[in-house]
Amino acid sequence: MYCWLCGDCLEFERMSLMSSTMPPFIRDNQEWKDEWEKYSRVETYPRRRFSIDAQDSDIDFEFSCAQEWTFFYRAIVLNKEHSNKFHIPKEYRLSGIAYIPGGRTVYHRLLAPCDPKAACLGAGEPDSKTLQLYPIRHPFSDKYNYPEDDGWDHLEGYVIHSRCWNLIDHALGKKIASSRLESIAAALRDQWDGIIASEACGGKSGSVGFSKFRDHHSLFNNDIENRRDPFFIQELDILAWEAEQLVLLARDRASGLEDHNDDDLTSSNSTVFRLFKYKVPLEIKYLIADHLSLADTRRMLMAFGDTFDVNFWKWRVPSELLFEFKDDLKDSSSSSDGNDSNGGKMFAWDYVAAEIERRGVLSWPGVKNRRRILNMLNPVVESVLGAVSVENEPEVDDQSHEPLYHMLP
Structure with missing residues (x-):
């Protein structure tokens, strides 16, 4: 599974939150360590999966484990059909932060908090506070085999590293970023359509050039030192x-x-x-x-x-x-x-x-990774701000920042 902004993978390996192995991010917070110790001492059957309810701001720091940031994601969620079950209107919305080893379910479905300010640090539970969605397939991803009708197929989402969303939020400002999710999703798709169609990518999915291009972006085939946290340094x-x-x-x-x-x-x-x-x-x-x-x-x-x-x-x-x-x-x-x-x-x-x-x-590795992702973000920012300008809806945000219009050196 790949991020719709940076094109990097969201996971290195399949991890289970029912094992005795402590997730690396737990080491960075004493309260989380205490929760893990309580969890590891309790024997239940079936084995309960480890989880901590938190706020998105609770992970606003650089993890001691260099690649740990890649496991945390958000989704720009589209409800294709009005659902009385979830009371979600037919529109785009931003999910909270989830941890992909605990967010995966069967049939490639993902769990993510409904509240954009919430974070599920560990394994999510399919309840009223949690969205179950199918990730919209990134061009680098293999084809997903979705069941034809399981009662959840109206929820889809563009999956993005939570840190990549931090960069989007920073570049556009919180107000525009939260209110222009459809424009952001469209700009991301258009950008990747252009990348896949380019000569550098081989021109089409499945070609040798495409595979090499995908491997160039993939975390599996790059030195992790060049893929450090791009936001919190x-x-x-x-x-x-x-x-x-x-x-x-x-x-x-x-x-x-x-x-x-x-x-x-x-x-x-x-x-x-x-x-x-x-x-x-x-x-x-x-x-x-x-x-x-x-x-x-x-x-x-x-x-x-x-x-x-x-x-x-x-x-x-x-x-x-x-x-x-x-x-x-x-x-x-x-x-x-x-x-x-x-x-x-x-x-x-x-x-x-x-x-x-x-x-x-x-x-510095984190700075180099930030430069790479910001260069990919620039066209998205221009597209979204262009849509705002065309609609003649000035949206002033005290927390917004000057967008990045030029390729960084």
Whole structure:
């Protein structure tokens, strides 16, 4: 089974939630560990399958097991016939998050929470809070053998990694993403129809070229290090935190200087800094910076006691890709009091730009995977926003973000 956005597989192997093997994600939360220990100690017949009811936000972190994110999915669900049994109107809706080793049932049916804000961490149960649906076949998937009539065939769904949905939600904004599910589903199908028909894919399903193209996308045939979590990247969160702390530290130092007299400000070090500042024109420093790494440029400016315009550093931060430095984080010059109007955090742009280069952030596996998926998402975003524009229905979302119109490097 393959994701309708990124084209990667949703599972590595068939797993049973009735075995004694702990699902890897359990290790990341002590409460989940406690629940697993209780479950493993209780002997029942037939053996109950392990499950935890949670909220979708409960898994908003990078799992310690690199591939674990690929097991969590959502579905854009279509009710083809009005069902009094489920009281679901004939329209598209977004399911909650489910765990595919526990979400599978017989005949390729999937279980997923009805509530988009819910998450079933483990094995789902076919009850009033759970949808049973057939996944709409992705071009990479084998043909499913559905029963002709089992009472559930009116529910179908486009299955997507939950992390891939996070990227869709981020690019479109929560309001548009939740209200334009039909447009999103149509754009995803159109994109894959175009991919399958392309020469790069071999032109048709079943051809040798098609098989090679599918294998290129498949998690089974790629190094897992290149398929890390594309949305929650712990190293980026750490970098953002470090940059925020630098701003707070600089603020504390600045307030401390106000208590010093003029003699303190004319120390030998300050005199040296001022001497350098007036002897080397700013234009020359920019020319020197062209031949230095960003880290060395930052150190040079510290030695000169000078700074570059904040845009010098901001232009070197690919915020379309590293959106942790675009959504809420603003530089301290964004307002007169040093705080941005939206209450976002502040951070040192020079530190961020220098560390992105020094640490090789753009080569991190999670960042590379994010770039790959965002490049596939760009046409979908353009299609959906185009449909909104044609219908002349401006939908302003305070949480929406500028869409990604250009292919990322």
